[in-house]
Amino acid sequence: MLIKDQAICIRSVDYSETSQIVTFLTDIYGKIHAIAKGSKRPRSAFGGPIEPLTYGSLVILDKPHAQLATLTEFQPRFEIVRGLTRDLGAYNAAMLAIELVDRFTKDRDPHPGLYPLLVDFLRQLVETREVLPRLVGFELALLRHVGIQLVWDCCANCRRPYTESWQGCFFSSSANGVICRDCEGAFPDRLILDPIVPRVISDPACLRSIPLPLLAQLERILIGHMTNVLGQGLRAAGQFLKGLACQGQHGP
Numbered sequence: 001m002l003i004k005d006q007a008i009c010i011r012s013v014d015y016s017e018t019s020q021i022v023t024f025l026t027d028i029y030g031k032i033h034a035i036a037k038g039s040k041r042p043r044s045a046f047g048g049p050i051e052p053l054t055y056g057s058l059v060i061l062d063k064p065h066a067q068l069a070t071l072t073e074f075q076p077r078f079e080i081v082r083g084l085t086r087d088l089g090a091y092n093a094a095m096l097a098i099e100l101v102d103r104f105t106k107d108r109d110p111h112p113g114l115y116p117l118l119v120d121f122l123r124q125l126v127e128t129r130e131v132l133p134r135l136v137g138f139e140l141a142l143l144r145h146v147g148i149q150l151v152w153d154c155c156a157n158c159r160r161p162y163t164e165s166w167q168g169c170f171f172s173s174s175a176n177g178v179i180c181r182d183c184e185g186a187f188p189d190r191l192i193l194d195p196i197v198p199r200v201i202s203d204p205a206c207l208r209s210i211p212l213p214l215l216a217q218l219e220r221i222l223i224g225h226m227t228n229v230l231g232q233g234l235r236a237a238g239q240f241l242k243g244l245a246c247q248g249q250h251g252p
């Protein structure tokens with residue numbers, strides 16, 4: 001069958017001297033791997049080697065018994081890649097986002113709305129340079145999309161609704177969300193959380209009202225949580241966190 005869809009490259013690896021295996025997040029069909037034959041040749045049909053963060057319309061030939069589908073057409077758009085080359089923090093955030101999408105999705109498992117979520121997030125990174133609030137908002141939305149939404153509006157353990165009168169506020173990865181003072185003793189992995197976080201986190205627009213150092217702390221918590229859930233480290237997280245630490249030393 002022929003698959004025609006909009007897609008973004010979330011990973012590409014060399015397969016041979018001239019070909020690549022490319023992982024796409026497609027709009028309709030979810031994540032698909034395909035071989036791009038001849039993509040590394042000077043006069044490639046795809047305009048050159050296919051890079052992560054390029055996106056556009058594609059055609060994939062999917063033969064029933066073939067090990068790998070074959071990419072037959074891809075018309076890459078480069079404005080995201082080019083827009084991010086001048087801002088290392090935004091570029092590292094983009095690479096982290098596509099790695100997260102790759103790791104949290106299964107092959108050929110459709111996630112309606114995930115492709116526009118990712119592309120919109122990347123375009124906003126290019127246009128606004130608001131890296132941390134956009135990245136945190138994207139990660140929370142991604143977790144919702146893949147069915148492991150974090151609990152913020154009540155204690156994830158005893159379900160007591162969160163209010164500003166809580167004496168202490170914690171986050172536990174094993175509890176999958178915020179936990180209250182009465183429950184924190186039962187979760188050795190809990191971390192102290194600023195009470196502003198559960199108050200504003202349900203509204204992505206409000207993430208911008210969180211002071212940057214606090215947002216950086218929240219991002220570290222989220223990366224730690226997602227690493228736990230995945231059971232292994234995230235390649236792009238190290239680079240991103242290193243950049244965050246430098247920002248912290250030299251001011252935003």
Ligand SMILES: [Zn+2]
Binds near residue numbers: 155182183
């Ligand atoms: Zn509780």
